[in-house]
Amino acid sequence: MWGNMRKPKQSAKIDSLIGQNSEIRGDVVFSGGLHVDGTVRGNVIAEEGTGSVLTLSERGIIEGEVKVPNVVLNGTIVGDVHALEHIELATRARVNGNVYYNLIEMAMGAEVNGNLVHRAEADKPVVSIKPEEKKANVDS
Numbered sequence: 001m002w003g004n005m006r007k008p009k010q011s012a013k014i015d016s017l018i019g020q021n022s023e024i025r026g027d028v029v030f031s032g033g034l035h036v037d038g039t040v041r042g043n044v045i046a047e048e049g050t051g052s053v054l055t056l057s058e059r060g061i062i063e064g065e066v067k068v069p070n071v072v073l074n075g076t077i078v079g080d081v082h083a084l085e086h087i088e089l090a091t092r093a094r095v096n097g098n099v100y101y102n103l104i105e106m107a108m109g110a111e112v113n114g115n116l117v118h119r120a121e122a123d124k125p126v127v128s129i130k131p132e133e134k135k136a137n138v139d140s
Contacts, residue, residue, distance in 0.1 A: 020037040037079075084119075091107045
């Protein structure tokens with residue numbers, strides 16, 4: 001009963017806002033806090049090395065891939081979500097795609113139509129260095 005009344009956390013200040021009556025066609029690249037009440041038809045990407053936060057309200061829709069360290073989701077995403085650090089799926093969250101996460105919170109009522117894939121820090125690809133191949137000595 002009390003869980004249904006809980007609102008999603010908002011852990012960062014809002015630097016950018018896409019309003020309820022706005023539609024963006026194209027990719028959105030940001031840093032800091034982005035709050036989406038409208039529609040984005042394109043990818044939403046946070047600049048690397050930032051602790052950026054994407055907050056998608058229950059009225060918000062993103063049709064494209066999302067690559068953001070921290071995501072608070074209560075709206076709809078059609079595409080894959082890459083939450084490098086933390087993702088919170090609130091009661092009205094809808095994802096039609098795969099969710100790649102390090103830490104996930106999922107409220108009752110949230111819906112993911114795709115795979116949940118855990119990506120820990122240790123899962124990051126490691127570059128392997130091959131030893132130099134020994135050249136064979138050819139005696140004539």
